[in-house]
Amino acid sequence: xxxxxxxxxxxxxxxxxxxxxxxxxxxxxxxxxxxxxxxxxxxxxxxxxxxxxxxxxxxxxxxxxxxxxxxxxxxxxxxxxxxxxxxxxxxxxxxxxxxxxxxxxxxxxxxxxxxxxxxxxxxxxxxxxxxxxxxxxxxxxxxxxxxxxxxxxxxxxxxxxxxxxxxxxxxxxxxxxxxxxxxxxxxxxxxxxxxxxxxxxxxxxxxxxxxxxxxxxxxxxxxxxxxxxxxxxxxxxxxxxxxxxxxxxxxxxxxxxxxxxxxxxxxxxxxxxxxxxxxxxxxxxxxxxxxxxxxxxxxxxxxxxxxxxxxxxxxxxxxx
Amino acid sequence: xxxxxxxxxxxxxxxxxxxxxxxxxxxxxxxxxxxxxxxxxxxxxxxxxxxxxxxxxxxxxxxxxxxxxxxxxxxxxxxxxxxxxxxxxxxxxxxxxxxxxxxxxxxxxxxxxxxxxxxxxxxxxxxxxxxxxxxxxxxxxxxxxxxxxxxxxxxxxxxxxxxxxxxxxxxxxxxxxxxxxxxxxxxxxxxxxxxxxxxxxxxxxxxxxxxxxxxxxxxxxxxxxxxxxxxxxxxxxxxxxxxxxxxxxxxxxxxxxxxxxxxxxxxxxxxxxxxxxxxxxxxxxxxxxxxxxxxxxxxxxxxxxxxxxxxxxxxxxxxxxxxxxxxxxxxxxxxxxxxx
Numbered sequence: 123x124x125x126x127x128x129x130x131x132x133x134x135x136x137x138x139x140x141x142x143x144x145x146x147x148x149x150x151x152x153x154x155x156x157x158x159x160x161x162x163x164x165x166x167x168x169x170x171x172x173x174x175x176x177x178x179x180x181x182x183x184x185x186x187x188x189x190x191x192x193x194x195x196x197x198x199x200x201x202x203x204x205x206x207x208x209x210x211x212x213x214x215x216x217x218x219x220x221x222x223x224x225x226x227x228x229x230x231x232x233x234x235x236x237x238x239x240x241x242x243x244x245x246x247x248x249x250x251x252x253x254x255x256x257x258x259x260x261x262x263x264x265x266x267x268x269x270x271x272x273x274x275x276x277x278x279x280x281x282x283x284x285x286x287x288x289x290x291x292x293x294x295x296x297x298x299x300x301x302x303x304x305x306x307x308x309x310x311x312x313x314x315x316x317x318x319x320x321x322x323x324x325x326x327x328x329x330x331x332x333x334x335x336x337x338x339x340x341x342x343x344x345x346x347x348x349x350x351x352x353x354x355x356x357x358x359x360x361x362x363x364x365x366x367x368x369x370x371x372x373x374x375x376x377x378x379x380x381x382x383x384x385x386x387x388x389x390x391x392x393x394x395x396x397x398x399x400x401x402x403x404x405x406x407x408x409x410x411x412x413x414x415x416x417x418x419x420x421x422x423x424x425x426x427x428x429x430x431x432x433x434x435x436x437x438x439x440x441x442x
Numbered sequence: 443x444x445x446x447x448x449x450x451x452x453x454x455x456x457x458x459x460x461x462x463x464x465x466x467x468x469x470x471x472x473x474x475x476x477x478x479x480x481x482x483x484x485x486x487x488x489x490x491x492x493x494x495x496x497x498x499x500x501x502x503x504x505x506x507x508x509x510x511x512x513x514x515x516x517x518x519x520x521x522x523x524x525x526x527x528x529x530x531x532x533x534x535x536x537x538x539x540x541x542x543x544x545x546x547x548x549x550x551x552x553x554x555x556x557x558x559x560x561x562x563x564x565x566x567x568x569x570x571x572x573x574x575x576x577x578x579x580x581x582x583x584x585x586x587x588x589x590x591x592x593x594x595x596x597x598x599x600x601x602x603x604x605x606x607x608x609x610x611x612x613x614x615x616x617x618x619x620x621x622x623x624x625x626x627x628x629x630x631x632x633x634x635x636x637x638x639x640x641x642x643x644x645x646x647x648x649x650x651x652x653x654x655x656x657x658x659x660x661x662x663x664x665x666x667x668x669x670x671x672x673x674x675x676x677x678x679x680x681x682x683x684x685x686x687x688x689x690x691x692x693x694x695x696x697x698x699x700x701x702x703x704x705x706x707x708x709x710x711x712x713x714x715x716x717x718x719x720x721x722x723x724x725x726x727x728x729x730x731x732x733x734x735x736x737x738x739x740x741x742x743x744x745x746x747x748x749x750x751x752x753x754x755x756x757x758x759x760x761x762x763x764x765x766x767x768x769x770x771x772x773x774x775x776x777x778x779x780x781x782x
Binding site: 142168173174176178179181182183184185186187188189190191192206209210213214218219220221222223224225226227258259261282283311357358359361 | 515517544545547548549551556557561564565566567568569570571572573574575576578579585597598601602604605608759763764765766769770771
């Protein structure tokens with residue numbers, strides 16, 4: 123997946139002279155995850171910019187550039203480090219179009235590596251996508267495959283509005299597939315049915331697609347055909363695919379790594395209640411991280427949803 | 443502190459403005475004061491939402507904005523209507539914004555002024571981005587950003603100043619040190635002897651100027667703009683002035699400051715010294731004063747009429763304001779919003 127993202131940035135920088143990459147350590151070292159590796163050499167330091175350590179300024183300066191007609195792709199190193207930029211993102215990036223009634227806009231992408239499972243230091247494992255989904259004016263995308271990573275990032279760069287682009291750290295080098303050369307986009311706001319099934323719908327995004335796939339495999343050995351949906355886009359949310367699947371299966375399990383309370387799973391459950399409550403044959407289950415601080419390396423297994431927890435939730439929906 | 447025109451109207455150095463230009467800017471000062479006082483009245487009549495007056499700060503705003511090129515970017519605040527108007531922001535839109543209408547935030551295409559910032563300090567980084575883009579796009583435009591003494595305590599002030607200096611972008615930071623951040627005096631805002639000296643830590647020039655001196659403000663801003671435009675990087679200007687009125691119409695300065703202080707500053711009025719200067723050169727008469735005050739009043743009344751004549755916003759405008767094209771969830775909500 124890392125390579126697919128690099129490929130997308132490379133194509134965008136080559137195609138459009140207004141695209142630029144800005145963030146901490148993105149130029150000389152190619153970013154902490156090497157996603158921007160080699161771009162400085164190809165496009166120079168006017169377009170691939172190492173900044174001082176100041177997340178609020180990275181986003182606010184990128185917004186100023188976007189208003190002036192550039193298309194910045196800003197990187198914040200970890201989601202826990204996006205909080206210093208929260209004011210800029212929510213008060214300014216998300217609102218400049220509305221505040222100026224379309225006179226000034228923020229065609230920009232904010233890339234945020236997120237999620238745990240790599241034994242990182244404190245603040246490096248956050249999954250707070252829901253807070254960005256809650257802020258009006260932002261689109262929130264989360265790819266989980268190399269194909270989607272490249273296609274969604276290019277779609278985000280083309281998009282006339284600001285996009286929070288969450289990259290699951292755990293998948294950077296864990297998932298491999300051939301992706302097409304050249305420019306292609308994955309439409310924003312369309313979920314992907316990763317696996318078809320008729321008994322229960324497992325809804326997830328980001329790194330949890332891995333465990334959810336594992337749960338579907340396990341359930342298959344028990345004769346349960348689970349449908350797996352990777353949302354890919356939290357905002358806009360593909361309600362049609364989501365609801366269509368649950369109407370078919372009558373059962374839903376939402377899986378996310380983020381804390382449970384007010385996590386995006388709550389929004390998914392609410393949508394299902396609004397749209398297809400009477401088609402449900404069991405309560406919607408949530409398998410999530412806990413409402414605790416994400417634990418450090420030695421305790422990560424205590425927090426992250428596991429294949430077994432997801433399968434157990436699916437089995438509960440099938441009882442009775 | 444740099445000064446060219448004393449409170450009693452005496453020149454202490456060469457004037458950067460000829461008499462014609464001085465008369466033009468004096469007219470703008472009168473216009474600004476008329477607008478500001480009208481704003482207070484309209485708010486008391488319930489015709490504006492909260493209003494933040496700038497009486498006492500007219501020369502800081504008019505003198506600095508007068509030095510700009512027409513396409514220079516401006517990123518200012520809710521207290522900077524005079525500066526924004528000088529840079530081409532339509533009066534009726536400034537007023538519309540204060541009546542509580544988003545359409546007031548949408549200046550015409552040729553006007554390079556962002557809608558006024560309501561949060562304190564966050565807008566300065568936008569100016570750095572605009573200035574930087576100007577260089578990348580080879581446009582030779584400078585960005586100027588306005589803020590108060592209170593904003594210099596915000597993190598974004600420091601981040602903006604640092605980025606501007608590190609990347610040497612063509613940006614001018616214009617601080618109107620008006621003595622008070624709502625109820626907190628300048629002396630408790632920072633231990634720095636001056637705000638201008640904060641520039642030293644960022645490696646950029648910092649200049650303290652008499653903010654009630656039209657000539658000194660114009661000269662200082664012109665110098666900073668010229669330096670920025672020729673690749674010399676950013677400047678911090680501290681214009682020392684005073685907020686004669688309250689923070690906003692929701693505030694009572696009697697709770698935190700001695701009224702004698704405001705009276706003292708009224709004796710350093712930014713308009714009066716220019717009036718004396720012109721009068722001594724036979725370039726001011728009572729008749730002309732009456733005439734420009736009347737013209738200002740008429741123009742402001744016309745703009746108020748236009749702003750108040752805007753039809754009430756529709757729910758379509760509210761939903762359509764969010765994205766270039768409305769995602770389906772907003773379409774759904776829009777459909778429901780029509781049903782009460």
